[in-house]
Amino acid sequence: EIVMTQSPAxxxxxxxxxxxxxxxxxxxxxxxxxxxxxxxxxxxxxxIYGASTRATGIPARxxxxxxxxxxxxxxxxxxxxxxxxxxxxQYNNWPFTFGGGTxxxxx
Amino acid sequence: QVQLxxxxxxxxxxxxxxxxxxxxxxxxxxxxxxxxxRQAPGKGLEWMGGFDPEDxxxxxxxxxxxxxxxxEDTSTDTAYMELSSLRSEDTAVYYCATQWQGIFDYWGQGxxxxxxx
Numbered sequence: 001e002i003v004m005t006q007s008p009a010x011x012x013x014x015x016x017x018x019x020x021x022x023x024x025x026x027x028x029x030x031x032x033x034x035x036x037x038x039x040x041x042x043x044x045x046x047x048i049y050g051a052s053t054r055a056t057g058i059p060a061r062x063x064x065x066x067x068x069x070x071x072x073x074x075x076x077x078x079x080x081x082x083x084x085x086x087x088x089x090q091y092n093n094w095p096f097t098f099g100g101g102t103x104x105x106x107x
Numbered sequence: 108q109v110q111l112x113x114x115x116x117x118x119x120x121x122x123x124x125x126x127x128x129x130x131x132x133x134x135x136x137x138x139x140x141x142x143x144x145r146q147a148p149g150k151g152l153e154w155m156g157g158f159d160p161e162d163x164x165x166x167x168x169x170x171x172x173x174x175x176x177x178x179e180d181t182s183t184d185t186a187y188m189e190l191s192s193l194r195s196e197d198t199a200v201y202y203c204a205t206q207w208q209g210i211f212d213y214w215g216q217g218x219x220x221x222x223x224x
Contacts, residue, residue: 034210036152043202043214044152055212087152091209094159095168098152 002026002090006099012107019075021102023088028068032092035064035073038101039084047086048073078104109133111203111215118221124191127218129203131184140206141186143177145199146217153199155188157206193222 003026013019023033031051036044046055048064051071061076075082083106088099114128131139142157156167156177165177176189186203201218204211 032209036211043204043217044211045214046210046212049210089152089211094166096154096209098154100151 001095002029002093002097004088004090004097004099006086006088006102008102009100010103010105012105013078014107015080016077017107019078019082019104021073021075021086021104023066023071023073023099025069025071025090029090029092031067032090033064033066033071034089034091035062036087036089037082037084038087044087075104109139109205109213111205111213113201113203113215113218116219116221118223119193121194121222121224123193123222124189125193125220126187126189127201127203127220129186129188129215131186136179136181136184136186141177141179142204142206142211143175143188144202144204144211146202147196147199150199155201190220193220195222198222 005024007022011019033051035048037047038044047058047062051066052064063074065072083104085101085103087101090097110132112130117125119125140158140160143155145153145155154168155171159166167175174191178187198221201220203215205213
C-alpha cells in the first residue's frame with residue numbers, strides 16, 4: 001500500500017497570503033494525484049487531479065504541481081472560504097490512499 | 108450533474124450490522140463507478156472499496172474484506188454499503204463517492220454511524 005504523507009499538519013496563514021501544502025508518496029504515483037478540500041461538517045470537494053488540473057469551477061488561485069513522489073498544492077492568495085482541511089490522494093495503485101490532511105487555519 | 112443523497116444517521120450496538128444507502132440522481136447508477144470512503148471523528152479519509160469498471164467487479168480494501176458488502180439496485184439507482192460485526196472503531200461518517208479514472212469527483216453528504224453499547 002502506498003503511504004501518503006502531508007506536511008505540515010497545520011498551517012497558519014493570514015488572509016491574502018500564499019499557502020503551500022506538501023504531499024509525499026512512499027513510492028512513485030506518476031501524476032496520479034488529486035487534492036480535496038473539506039470544510040467542517042461537509043463532504044470533501046475535488047480541487048485538483050492529474051497533479052495539476054483544476055476541477056470544474058475551482059478558482060485559479062488553487063494550483064498543483066509535482067510528479068513521482070513529491071507534490072505541492074499552492075493557494076496564491078487565501079480567501080476566508082479557503083480555511084479548511086486539504087487532503088491529497090493517490091490513484092496510481094489500488095488501494096487508493098489519502099494523506100492525513102493539512103489544516104489551513106487563520107493566523 | 109450527479110447528486111448523491113445518503114440515508115440518515117444510525118446508532119448500532121457492537122456486533123450488529125449497518126446498511127447505508129446512496130441514491131443517485133442526474134445519472135443512472137450503471138453509468139457510474141460508486142465507491143465508499145469513511146472518516147472517523149477528527150481523522151482522515153479511508154477508502155473502503157467500490158466498483159472497478161476495468162474488471163467489472165467490486166473491490167474492497169483488505170482491511171474490510173469479509174466484513175463489508177457493497178451492492179447496487181439499478182432499478183432505483185441506489186447503492187448500498189453494509190458493514191457487519193461492528194465495533195466502536197467503526198464509528199465514523201461514511202461517504203459514497205463516484206470514481207472517475209481514480210478520482211472521487213462527486214460525494215454524498217455523509218452518514219454518521221455510531222457504534223455504542
